[in-house]
Amino acid sequence: MKIAVLAGGVGGAKFLRGLRHHLSIIHPDGDGGHTDEVSAIVNTGDDVWLTGLKVCPDLDSIMYSLAGANDEVRGWGRAGESERVSAELTAFGVGWPWFTLGDLDLGTHIARSHFLREGLRLTEATERIQSRWPSIGVRLLPVTDADVPTFVSVTDEGVDTQIHFEEWWVKHRAAIPTRGFVQRGVESASITPEARTAILDADVVLIAPSNPVVSIGTTLGIPGVREAVAETRAPVVGVSPIIDGSAVRGMAAACLTTIGVGVTAEAVGLHYGARTNGGILDAWLVDSTDAGAVPALHGAGIRSRPVPLWMNDDEVSGVLAATALKTARELGV
C-alpha cells in the first residue's frame, strides 16, 4: 500500500511514528514482511537561511524523531545536544541569539547547505541526509524545492512589519499582535515532482494533525498541492490537531485566530473543506471529546468519526493511524 502523509513538525512526526509502528515497517518480522511505502510530504514554510545555513525545522523534527535521534524530553532537536557553536556565533554577534542551534543539529544544516550549494535540490539533499539513518522507513519529501519562507505581519512595538515565522514563533512565542501570514516566493514555487507523484500514486492520503495554518496551510499553499490532492484517486483522511476545543500545540490557536478560523475540530475540518466541494478532505477524524462536531462535518460532505486522538506513544499513535487507514478503506481503497 502506498501512503502519502501531509505533515508538519512535531504532530507530523508523532503521527508518522505511529503509522510506521502500525505498518511494522521497521520490524518486518512483525507481519512477515511488508510492501507498504510511506511518503511524508513535509512543510517547508518554517525553513530559514540563517548565517548561511539552511535550517528546515519540520523536515529535521520528523527525521530525528523517526531516526530515534530526537530529544524526547525537550520535545525538539537532537538527543544529547550541546550548544557550543551557537555560543560562539552569539559572541561574534551573528545569527539569532534566541534561536539556538545545537551542535549535532548544526551538522545537519551544514551538510544540507553544502549539498544545496553543490546544486542538489532540497529533495535530493534531504534524501542524502536521511540516508544516514536507514531505519527511518519513511521517505521524507519537502513539498517544494523552492524557498517559501512564511513571514508574519505583525505590529511590533507599535510598528507594522513582517518578521520571519521563526522570529514570531520562537522569539515572540506568537504573542504579539498579528495580522496575517505571507509565504514569500510562493507564486513562483511549485510542488516537487516527487511529492506530486507521491500524492497521485497513493492508495491513501493522510493529513497529519499538524498546525492547520503554518504547516498544512502553507503546504497546501504551494502551487500544485491542492491540485494533486483534488486529482488523486486515493481517499483523503485528515486527523484533527484540535482536541476538546484546544490546540494540542498551544500556539497553533494563535495561528487559527489570526486567519479567523475557530479553534475547534469542526471549524478546522470545515476550513479544510470537503473534497467534493473544492476542499481537501474525504474524512476527518476528531477526538472523542469533539464528537459533537460530527453532524456538522457530515452535513458539509466530510465523513467524520470521533476517536481518541492523543498520541501518547507509538502504540497509541499506531492505533490512530490504523483507524485513519480503516476509514480510508471504508471510503473505497
Next chain:
Amino acid sequence: MKIAVLAGGVGGAKFLRGLRHHLSIIHPDGDGGHTDEVSAIVNTGDDVWLTGLKVCPDLDSIMYSLAGANDEVRGWGRAGESERVSAELTAFGVGWPWFTLGDLDLGTHIARSHFLREGLRLTEATERIQSRWPSIGVRLLPVTDADVPTFVSVTDEGVDTQIHFEEWWVKHRAAIPTRGFVQRGVESASITPEARTAILDADVVLIAPSNPVVSIGTTLGIPGVREAVAETRAPVVGVSPIIDGSAVRGMAAACLTTIGVGVTAEAVGLHYGARTNGGILDAWLVDSTDAGAVPALHGAGIRSRPVPLWMNDDEVSGVLAATALKTARELGV
C-alpha cells in the same frame, strides 16, 4: 611606531605575541602608554572553502593565539575544543574526515562565511571577527581578499594530480612525491589596500619566521606585495625559520626541498634576497647556531646577525622581536 609583519600561522603567531609583549601593547601600564601600531599581513594560501565554510587557518591561528584562546598543548586550534559537529559531518559523508574542525573553531568559520556572503571583503570580515577579542592588540590583515588557494602538484598512487595544500599537509603529512606549488587565482588577485598601506606607511617591516614557501612565499606571490615591500621607506628585517640547519616546523623542509632551496638559514635568506638586488630583505636574523651563514649573506647585500631564535615563550619571543626592531633602527629608522 608602525610595524607591519608578514606572517604565516604558528611561527607568525609566536613572533607577534613576542612583539606585542615587547611593545607592552596589551599592558600599557608597562611602558606608561604606547602609540605603536602592529599590522599582521597574513598568508591566505592555506584557506579553503569546506562544506560551504571559509576556513582561514593562518588568520585563525594568529587570532586565537593573540586572543589567548588557542590550545597551547596541541599547538593549534581553540583551547577546550570539542568535535561534535565534525563527527556529524563525517556521518553525513561530507567534508574531509582527516581535517577535523572543532566546534568552537566552526563558530569562527560560520561567522566569517556569513559575513563574506553578506558582501564583506575578507579584510572586513576579519576585522569583525577579531573585534570579539579587543585585547588582541594587532590588526589582522589578510594579504588579499581574493581566493588564492595553494595547490600542490603531487604524484598520488602513481597518478600526477593537484591537491589542495591542506590535503597535502594534513592528510599526507607532506610525505608524498611532490613536484611544486600552484596558487590558483593568483593572476587576478591583488594585495588589499589595507595591507599595501600598512607596508608603505610602516616604520619597520618584519618577516616572521614562517614557512618561506607556503606562508611567506605565497604572500609574496600576491600581485602588489613585492612591489610594496620594494617601495616602502621602512627597513625590512626577516627572521629565519631555520634553526641549526632544520626547519623549526618539520614539514617546512619538504616545501623548501620541493622548490629547490636548501634547508639552511643561509639558503632561505638568499632565496628571499637583498632588497638592494630585487629581493625583500635588508636584514636577516639567523640563529646563533647558524652564525656561519652571516658572511655569505653580507656578501649578498643582506645584513645578518646571529641571535637565539627559539621562541619558547612570550618573554623570549619578545627579546627576539626587540632585536629585530633594534636591527631595523640601526638600518635607519
